[in-house]
Every structure is written in structure tokens, then in C-alpha cells.
Amino acid sequence: MSYEGSFRVWRGDDDAGGLVDYQVEVNDGEVVLDVIHRLQATQAPDLAVRWNCKAGKCGSCSAEVNGRPRLLCMTRMSTFSPDEVVTVTPLRTFPVLRDLVTDVSFNYEKAREIPAFEPPKGVAPGDYRMAQVDVGRSQEFRKCIECFLCQDVCHVIRDHEQNKPAFAGPRFFIRIAELDMHPLDTREGRAEAAQDEHGLGLCNITKCCTEVCPEGIKITDNGIIPMKERVVDRKYDPLVWLGSKIFRRQT
Amino acid sequence: MTSTVPASGVAAPGRARIGQGTLRSDRWWLQPLLVFLGLTAFVVYGLVRTASQSYYFVPAYQYLSPFASPCVSASCVPGSSHLGVWFGTFPPMIPLAIVTLPLLLGFRLSCYYYRKAYYRSFWLSPPACAVPEPRAGYTGETRFPLIVQNVHRYFFSFALLISALNTYDAVKAFQSPSGFGFGLGNVIMVVNVALLWGYTLGCHSCRHITAGRINHFSRHPVRYWLWQRVSWLSARHMQFAWITLGTLVLTDAYIALVSAGVIDDLRFVG
Known part of the structure; x- marks a missing residue:
């Protein structure tokens, strides 16, 4: 099953920024990081996100999804209903560098x-x-x-x-x-x-x-x-x- | 429920500028609210029952409420002073188990689980994960009075003795006017005592004392075996903490109802 998911992704740097709305395709079996990558590939090529293994073992893609600290690669899209708006922000305890990347x-x-x-x-x-x-x-x-x-x-x-x-x-x-x-x-x-x-x-x-x-x-x-x-x-x-x-x- | 952004914290310079204190969209407020209501209800019930100084003993079956044990005052009804009479008549409102209740209160107040529960639900520090707390300052358990939480192990020692006393009360209650006997009240008291042991022995200080403080389990096999048992209980400490609040109320309420003559004890023998 595929659907157009609603996302709000924080864009900005340490001077200014805000949540930006996107509609992105979501497919069966995907995780939030897959959607972020599709967003980069189709609509926001300058979106900054730190990632590496996509297997929950490198600890790179830490962010906050709907206000909860999560690994983007371990957060299944199936945990959200298709009509739910998924909000993705950088970690809020550390200084932000750009978009979803923070200085840890x-x-x-x-x-x-x-x-x-x-x-x-x-x-x-x-x-x-x-x-x-x-x-x-x-x-x-x-x-x-x-x-x-x-x-x-x-x-x-x-x-x-x-x-x-x-x-x-x-x-x-x-x-x-x-x-x-x-x-x-x-x-x-x-x-x-x-x-x-x-x-x-x-x-x-x-x-x-x-x-x-x-x-x-x-x-x-x-x-x-x-x-x-x-x-x-x-x-x-x-x-x-x-x-x-x-x-x-x-x- | 919404929350505001505190002066520092997630609104501190350099962090991502997001107007809301939390973006959590789930019902994060429900758990602290339920904990608040549950603990408040228990405290109110306990205050009312201990201050009432009534309906805590069933002479025919020797049922003594854990809220009145040990009953060591001259105010206690005849037969309820299992450990003798140590004090004169208590004025009204003073709990008959004044010897043990402050120690039990200290044990539960300094318990690692209850600390989490009331820091979150009463002090909102924090109310839920990734939800900002309302105060700008925070010193944790580094200063008086919260540094006193470090005496938890001493309260644990007293709680062991009190659990033994509750066990004695439960055993002594296997009586009827004609000798040995037991009824539903005994079942409730025994289950309560068993769960109280589960809560007491699952204490994190107990886990530390058994073998948590040593680094070479292989040199202390008996202590290691005990540590494994205590670790099992400790992992379920929250469940035991809540269940025992319930069984304490149930035990006291049942004894109160039988003592007041509202219900008759369901007797199996005697």
C-alpha cells in the first residue's frame, strides 16, 4: 500500500527556522528515514540529515518524531495512521547545525x-x-x-x-x-x-x-x-x- | 493539554527554534494524572483510617489491620496488642501504629520507584519524557531535603522487620473461637503479606546489599544466587508497589467491614 503522507519537518539553522509542511509518498514497510530520503530526492535536496547504517546500530539518525526522541531508521511508518501528520525535528537538547543535524x-x-x-x-x-x-x-x-x-x-x-x-x-x-x-x-x-x-x-x-x-x-x-x-x-x-x-x- | 516553553531549556540559545515546549501528540498527561490520583487516594484513605482508631481488629478471628500493627497503646482494643502495651492512651487522631507507620512512609517515600512516580506526577519534574518541567531551576537530589533520599537502605532494614511483623499477624490470625480456623480474611491477609515481601525484597537497596555492591559474583555464589532472585523482583518493583497499595487497602477495608459487623467473614474452617 502507498499513500501520500503529511509531514512537518524542521528546517533552519541556529539563527532561525521553523516547521515546513510536505506531502511525501509512503510505502509499505518503510521507516521515517526512508521518507526523509525520499523528501531529499524529490522536494528538498538541501535537507540536512545525519544517517549511516539504517539498521539501528550506528546511532547517527537520532531525531525527534512527534516530539519523542527516536532513531529515524527504527521508527516504522506503520506506527502512524495514514492521515496522521508526522512531525520530525532535530534533537532539542543540543545546538542545531542545520535542519535535522545537531552538534552533539x-x-x-x-x-x-x-x-x-x-x-x-x-x-x-x-x-x-x-x-x-x-x-x-x-x-x-x-x-x-x-x-x-x-x-x-x-x-x-x-x-x-x-x-x-x-x-x-x-x-x-x-x-x-x-x-x-x-x-x-x-x-x-x-x-x-x-x-x-x-x-x-x-x-x-x-x-x-x-x-x-x-x-x-x-x-x-x-x-x-x-x-x-x-x-x-x-x-x-x-x-x-x-x-x-x-x-x-x-x- | 499544552505546555509552555520555559525560560531556558529547549528554548536556550543555539537550539532549534520551535515555539512549543513539546510536540508530543499522544496523551502524555494521562499517566502522571492517574499516578497523582492513585497516590492521593491511598494517602487520603490511610489518613482517614489511621486517624479513626476504629474497626481495625476482629477479636474472634484475631484479624489485625496492617494499618494498626503493632497496636502498642492502651487505647487498643483487648487482644489486639500482639506485642504488648508500650504506651498509655493515645489522644484521638493519633495512629495506633505510630511506631511503624512513619518508617513505612519513609520506606515508600524514598523508594526508587515512588521517587520516579511522585517527581513526575506531583512535582512535574518532568511530567513526562520530552515534556518541559515548569521550573527554571533544578538541583535534583544534590541538596537538602532530597539528598536524604540516600538513607533508603535504612528504611529498607526497618521494612524487613515490619514485613516479619505482618507475617506474624497473618499467622496468628489462623484462629476461631474454637481454636484453629481460617476464612476469607486469612486468604486476604496471607496474599497481602506475600506481596508485601515481594515489594520489600525487590527494593533496589536490597539488590545492592545482596550482591550489587561486589564486582566478583564468582567468588560469592550464594550472594549471586540471592541477587538474581532479588533482581527478578526488582524488575517488577513498580508492579509490586501498586499492587501492595491495593492489597493493603483491601486487607484493611475487609477487616473494617467484618469488625463493624457490615459483613460476616466467609469461614472455611472454624
């Missing part, structure tokens, strides 16, 4: 602030040995494709530009969790740094990051909340602190 360099700056994996001294790459059961939790976070939809939807920075310097965001909280839970990582103080330097305390666990994750990573339950509990261990729980001093408990 905020995320790369935050990534650089997190110290890398530190293996035990004397253990060279290739000699790492660990039980699968120990590394399973960290591996969930390795599924992240860095589409930054979780960063886009997080109200801590989406609604409060002023928090950006102090807040790393959910993508980087699971990066910290991945390292802090890693059985071979030896760096001390990751949990304290999550709270003091990366703004974990700003998160109020409203779970929007988990809702939008296209990889289905349980960002809040498996990453952020466990890290908040580890922060409590090291900063707010006097009994755990005392126990660690008396019994020299290790993890």
Missing part, C-alpha cells in the same frame, strides 16, 4: 572526562582473564550505540542548560558503572567522582533515558541506581564506611 560534541567532551579502564599492574592486554558471570553486568552497557537519545531526553540538561557543565548524563553514568563494576578495573574513586564531578546526584531517576534507549539497556535500574547505591556506600552510609575500615572488605 557536548557528549564527546563528557566522554573525555571519564578516566579509562585501568587493568591490574603487570597484566597486559590479551592476558585479561575474568569469569563471564563477573563481566556480564558491564557488557550490558557495552551495547550502547551512542545515539545520545538518553542524553537528549534527560530533563536535567534538556530543561536546564545551566546544568550542562556539571552533569555528564545517563550515557556516561552507564560508562562509569561499566568501569566501576568491571572485575579487572583497579581505579579507585569512580563512585565518588560520579557524584562529585559528573553530577549523579542531579539525576532524579525518572527513567526517561531507559524509555528511549533503542538498545533496551536498563540504564536506570542496572546502571544509575546501582551507582547511586555505591555512592551511598562511600559517602553517606556510616555503617558501611565503618565496616570497610574494620574488616577491610573488598568487592
